[in-house]
Amino acid sequence: MKRAEAGAGLPEAARTRARRCGHRLFFIRASIVAGCAIAIASTGRAGSDRVPDPENGPPPAVAAGDSVAESRALLGRRLFTDVRLSFNQRASCATCHDPDRDFTDGRRLSIGADGRSPARHTPSLWNVADNASFTWIDQGFTTLEAQLRVPLTGRDPVELGFDADAAARLAADPAIAGLHRDAFGAEPLGESTVIRALAAYLRTLVRRDSPFDRALLWDDAAAFGARERAGMALFFSERLRCSLCHAGRDLGGPTVTSGEVIAPVIHRTAVSGAATAFRAPSLRFVSRTAPYMHDGSLDRLEAVVDFYERGGGPGAERLVPFTLTPEERAALLAFLESL
Ligand code: HEC
Numbered sequence: 382m383k384r385a386e387a388g389a390g391l392p393e394a395a396r397t398r399a400r401r402c403g404h405r406l407f408f409i410r411a412s413i414v415a416g417c418a419i420a421i422a423s424t425g426r427a428g429s430d431r432v433p434d435p436e437n438g439p440p441p442a443v444a445a446g447d448s449v450a451e452s453r454a455l456l457g458r459r460l461f462t463d464v465r466l467s468f469n470q471r472a473s474c475a476t477c478h479d480p481d482r483d484f485t486d487g488r489r490l491s492i493g494a495d496g497r498s499p500a501r502h503t504p505s506l507w508n509v510a511d512n513a514s515f516t517w518i519d520q521g522f523t524t525l526e527a528q529l530r531v532p533l534t535g536r537d538p539v540e541l542g543f544d545a546d547a548a549a550r551l552a553a554d555p556a557i558a559g560l561h562r563d564a565f566g567a568e569p570l571g572e573s574t575v576i577r578a579l580a581a582y583l584r585t586l587v588r589r590d591s592p593f594d595r596a597l598l599w600d601d602a603a604a605f606g607a608r609e610r611a612g613m614a615l616f617f618s619e620r621l622r623c624s625l626c627h628a629g630r631d632l633g634g635p636t637v638t639s640g641e642v643i644a645p646v647i648h649r650t651a652v653s654g655a656a657t658a659f660r661a662p663s664l665r666f667v668s669r670t671a672p673y674m675h676d677g678s679l680d681r682l683e684a685v686v687d688f689y690e691r692g693g694g695p696g697a698e699r700l701v702p703f704t705l706t707p708e709e710r711a712a713l714l715a716f717l718e719s720l
């Protein structure tokens with residue numbers, strides 16, 4: 382992925398702070414500090430409250446001057462919400478990854494175009510391109526392009542069921558055909574170009590303007606006060622051990638850096654008694670994406686904290702029980718809400 386130059390597009394004062402960011406954050410573990418420079422490098426526009434509106438919003442943000450990525454992202458943004466992608470024209474990516482719900486659907490388990498549910502809960506797509514691997518479980522999908530083939534064309538379950546008819550339907554729409562020509566020249570519209578366009582769009586879903594980011598990158602601690610700081614200390618403490626698995630710039634385990642692939646963190650928390658290990662997900666904007674876990678079985682962040690206090694489910698790996706005072710619980714929740 383092409384990255385903007387560190388701090389490009391930021392005001393001078395913010396750029397200076399951005400360069401110093403590693404030094405200021407002596408109280409945060411090295412894992413986060415390492416992510417700090419990368420976080421800045423990956424966006425020229427952090428700090429603006431950028432909620433993408435697929436139909437009318439500003440153009441997707443891509444590295445300056447990358448016109449190929451930009452035209453593909455424009456097409457991808459358009460396709461993302463288009464129900465003509467699905468075999469029966471009933472569902473689009475946005476049916477489950479609703480941009481107005483931070484790319485989730487608010488359901489425990491989502492519902493595909495054929496009315497059935499995939500076995501898992503829909504994750505948010507904020508900063509998704511940072512992930513070292515995709516889906517809750519599968520370590521085999523290490524690129525967005527590889528992963529996207531599943532929701533687009535998978536048959537068990539059918540999420541969209543994209544096929545030759547769907548491709549022909551889209552190609553017959555002059556607006557789509559025009560965007561497609563800008564993005565791919567004479568290459569015909571099909572599974573390959575649709576996947577590359579959607580992946581280009583997903584790479585623009587970078588958001589680094591939470592209270593945590595503002596404190597981390599812009600020295601703006603207005604919404605990141607003593608309580609959030611106390612919660613952060615708990616999160617990184619030996620007692621709670623959250624950062625054992627939730628580290629890196631999105632607090633979801635290792636991330637892809639400069640194209641280098643690092644193994645994801647996959648552990649068994651035994652939520653709902655599950656015997657399988659799952660990927661530690663990003664915690665960015667987590668307070669807005671309830672319910673939680675791979676099966677959507679925990680409805681609120683309080684329930685997630687209760688779950689960890691008990692040491693996870695029976696036979697969980699690497700989780701130890703702990704007891705929080707009411708103040709500590711409020712602090713940990715405030716920290717999670719600041720992410
Ligand atoms: C029926 C609901 C549904 C639809 C439609 C759907 N998704 Fe998903 N998406 C999910 C679920 C559920 C997962 C988690 C899958 C898993 O872990 O096996 C997921 C996972 C993903 C991931 C991986 C995220 C991560 O952090 O690992 C990406 C990327 C993604 N979807 C993009 C898309 C795109 C693009 C489309 C349209 C082509 C789409 N999805 C359509 C429900 C859906």
Ligand code: HEC
Nearest residue numbers: 622623625626648650652659660661673674675685689699
């Ligand atoms: C041993 C690794 C590990 C540790 C330690 C850990 N987590 Fe997790 N976390 C995970 C995994 C794996 C999942 C997904 C589990 C699943 O869906 O079955 C998860 C899921 C979550 C979720 C749900 C996110 C979502 O979008 O659904 C939250 C919130 C969370 N963890 C917070 C914490 C907090 C707070 C702590 C410390 C008290 C913590 N975690 C400690 C591995 C860990």
